[in-house]
Amino acid sequence: MANETVFKRYEGNPIITAAAVPRANSIHNSAVIPFEDRFIGIFRVDEIDMNFTLHLGKSLDGINWEIEPEKIKIESDNPELYISRQSYDPRITKLDNTYYITWCNSAPQGPCIGLAETKDFKTFIQRENPFGVANRNCVIFPRKINGKFAALNRPSDGGHTPFGDIFYATSPDLTHWGCHRFVFGPSSVSGWQTTKVGAGPVPIETPEGWLLIYHGVWTSCNGYLYYAGGALLDLEEPWKVLYRTRDYLLGPTETYERVGDVPNVIFPSAAVIFDETVRIYYGCADTCISIADANMGELINFIKEHSL
Ligand code: BMA
Numbered sequence: 001m002a003n004e005t006v007f008k009r010y011e012g013n014p015i016i017t018a019a020a021v022p023r024a025n026s027i028h029n030s031a032v033i034p035f036e037d038r039f040i041g042i043f044r045v046d047e048i049d050m051n052f053t054l055h056l057g058k059s060l061d062g063i064n065w066e067i068e069p070e071k072i073k074i075e076s077d078n079p080e081l082y083i084s085r086q087s088y089d090p091r092i093t094k095l096d097n098t099y100y101i102t103w104c105n106s107a108p109q110g111p112c113i114g115l116a117e118t119k120d121f122k123t124f125i126q127r128e129n130p131f132g133v134a135n136r137n138c139v140i141f142p143r144k145i146n147g148k149f150a151a152l153n154r155p156s157d158g159g160h161t162p163f164g165d166i167f168y169a170t171s172p173d174l175t176h177w178g179c180h181r182f183v184f185g186p187s188s189v190s191g192w193q194t195t196k197v198g199a200g201p202v203p204i205e206t207p208e209g210w211l212l213i214y215h216g217v218w219t220s221c222n223g224y225l226y227y228a229g230g231a232l233l234d235l236e237e238p239w240k241v242l243y244r245t246r247d248y249l250l251g252p253t254e255t256y257e258r259v260g261d262v263p264n265v266i267f268p269s270a271a272v273i274f275d276e277t278v279r280i281y282y283g284c285a286d287t288c289i290s291i292a293d294a295n296m297g298e299l300i301n302f303i304k305e306h307s308l
Pocket of ligand 1: 029226262265267283286
């Protein structure tokens with residue numbers, strides 16, 4: 001396959017298409033996490049009325065999935081909290097015994113971040129939206145940092161945002177967020193990430209720092225192209241960038257990445273560790289989901305050796 005470095009695409013890609021859910025137009029940009037003796041996913045389903053809904057999926061091997069035809073029910077005792085008809089790009093973080101789901105929960109005023117928690121993937125409780133409009137791409141770190149919950153997020157605008165920097169924020173209680181720090185923005189010397197960047201999967205803790213897979217965007221004369229890159233962030237001060245790739249880790253080169261509702265999009269949104277392997281799940285052309293595997297040591301070395 002074209003231009004692979006450390007990530008190798010699965011030969012059966014794409015692993016999930018719209019055929020998995022009866023009313024789906026497309027299924028992409030979704031969250032996956034190990035749970036009990038299997039894998040659980042929260043899938044972004046763009047339905048045939050082109051509203052975006054979140055659906056639960058289960059898999060024994062992480063490759064073959066059963067996805068529920070109905071969207072998940074997220075409960076709240078606060079009538080002022082709502083679930084948008086445009087709910088998209090979920091991520092799942094396990095922290096202690098609770099699973100936190102963040103997603104883009106579009107408000108009438110623009111996109112913002114939704115937050116819900118579950119312990120069993122049967123009952124989902126919505127919490128306050130962590131940030132105001134407009135914001136996309138929120139991932140919560142899998143442990144507290146210096147005693148606080150911590151998250152990466154990406155302030156945006158109400159449209160197709162021609163800019164975008166990654167910020168870090170902390171919270172004592174997952175409701176009140178502050179201590180905002182700039183992490184990194186686009187790079188003028190690495191073409192695939194000159195327009196905007198955004199966090200992908202939940203960061204993975206390694207002895208070398210937090211491993212962050214992120215997306216970077218280039219604006220061509222024909223519109224945006226989305227790529228996957230990698231960074232290592234300081235373990236205790238994650239707004240400090242130790243390394244960040246100049247070369248992309250995956251670019252849209254395969255037909256299923258190039259052709260779809262939005263062409264030329266690789267949107268990594270989940271990562272799972274198997275022994276020494278990092279497997280990423282990524283949305284392809286806003287249409288389907290694929291996976292790619294890298295050896296953890298090789299990935300970290302690649303990020304260090306191909307850093308900006
Ligand atoms: C971003 C998000 C993603 C999408 C990408 C490419 O702004 O909306 O859901 O994959 O654009 O269309």
